[in-house]
Amino acid sequence: MATHTGGLTGTEDRGTAEGQKAIEDGGTDRAATVRIGNLVRSFGERRILDGLDLTIAPGEFVALLGRSGSGKSTLLRALARLDHDVAEGGELAAPDNLSVVFQDARLLPWKRVLDNVVLGLTGPYAEQRGLAALAEVGLEGRERAWPVELSGGEQQRVSLARSLVRDPELLLADEPFGALDALTRIRMHVLLRRLCERHRPAVLLVTHDVDEAIVLADRVVVLEQGRIAADLPVELPAPRRHGSSEYAALRDRLLAQLGVDLAEDAGQA
Numbered sequence: 001m002a003t004h005t006g007g008l009t010g011t012e013d014r015g016t017a018e019g020q021k022a023i024e025d026g027g028t029d030r031a032a033t034v035r036i037g038n039l040v041r042s043f044g045e046r047r048i049l050d051g052l053d054l055t056i057a058p059g060e061f062v063a064l065l066g067r068s069g070s071g072k073s074t075l076l077r078a079l080a081r082l083d084h085d086v087a088e089g090g091e092l093a094a095p096d097n098l099s100v101v102f103q104d105a106r107l108l109p110w111k112r113v114l115d116n117v118v119l120g121l122t123g124p125y126a127e128q129r130g131l132a133a134l135a136e137v138g139l140e141g142r143e144r145a146w147p148v149e150l151s152g153g154e155q156q157r158v159s160l161a162r163s164l165v166r167d168p169e170l171l172l173a174d175e176p177f178g179a180l181d182a183l184t185r186i187r188m189h190v191l192l193r194r195l196c197e198r199h200r201p202a203v204l205l206v207t208h209d210v211d212e213a214i215v216l217a218d219r220v221v222v223l224e225q226g227r228i229a230a231d232l233p234v235e236l237p238a239p240r241r242h243g244s245s246e247y248a249a250l251r252d253r254l255l256a257q258l259g260v261d262l263a264e265d266a267g268q269a
C-alpha cells in the first residue's frame with residue numbers, strides 16, 4: 001500500500017490515474033477509494049490517532065462523529081496531506097484527486113466568484129466548467145460577484161462548486177455547514193446530497209451534528225480514543241426525516257456512543 005506524504009492536492013486539475021494506481025498497488029481491497037490501516041498520529045507525546053482503521057468505497061458517503069478533541073480534523077488533515085510535522089505510522093491510501101471543504105469557505109476576496117471556482121484549474125473548458133458548477137449550486141448569474149457580496153451560505157455554495165468542478169474521487173468536508181443557520185443548513189444538506197448523487201465522489205464528512213450525519217451518510221463512524229469505536233450503516237429510506245422509530249433508534253445509539261445519556265439528561269431537566 002502506498003503511504004502518501006505529499007502536499008495538498010485537489011487545487012489542481014489532476015488526473016485520477018495516479019491515485020487509483022496507488023490504491024491498486026497494494027492491499028487486498030482493490031475497490032476502496034480510501035484505505036487507512038493502523039494509522040498513528042501524535043502531537044509531541046500525545047497520541048491522537050492510535051491504530052485507526054477505516055475504508056471508504058468509491059461513491060460512499062461516510063460521516064465521522066466524535067467528541068471535541070477526539071481527532072476528527074487530524075484524520076481529515078492526514079487524508080488531505082495537510083500536516084507534515086506530526087509523527088506518523090501505519091498505512092494511508094487516498095486518491096490524489098481530492099477536494100477539501102472547510103467550515104469557512106476560504107474564498108480569495110480579491111477574486112470574483114468564477115475566478116475562485118476555477119482557480120488553478122487547467123484545460124480548455126475551465127470557464128465553462130466553472131459556470132456549470134455555479135449553476136449546479138444555484139448561483140447562476142453570480143459569477144462576477146465578489147465574495148464579500150455573498151451570504152455565508154452562498155459562499156459555502158461557491159466552495160462546493162470549487163470542489164466539485166474538479167470532479168474529485170474523494171471529497172473531504174470538515175464541518176462545512178457548522179457556521180450556517182439551521183434553515184440554510186437544511187438547504188445545504190439537500191444540495192450536497194444531490195451533488196453527491198450526481199458526481200459520486202467518496203465523501204468523508206466531519207460533523208458534530210448527529211442528525212446531519214444520519215440524513216446525509218451511507219455509514220456513520222465514531223472516533224474514540226484514537227480509533228473507530230462504532231461503524232454503523234444508515235439503512236433508512238430517502239428522504240430521511242426525524243420521527244421514524246428506526247431514525248430515533250440510530251440517533252439514540254450514536255448519542256450514547258458519544259457519551260450523551262438521554263435518560264439521565266431528561267432526569268436532570
Ligand SMILES: Nc1ncnc2c1ncn2[C@@H]1O[C@H](COP(=O)(O)OP(=O)(O)OP(=O)(O)O)[C@@H](O)[C@H]1O
Pocket residue numbers: 043048066067068069070071072073074075
Ligand atoms: N497542530 C497541532 N499541534 C498540537 N496539538 C494539536 C494540533 N492539532 C490538533 N492538536 C490536538 O489534537 C487533538 C485532536 O484535535 P482535532 O482538531 O483533530 O480534534 P477534533 O475531533 O476535530 O475536535 P473538534 O471537534 O473540537 O474540532 C486536540 O487535543 C488538539 O488540541
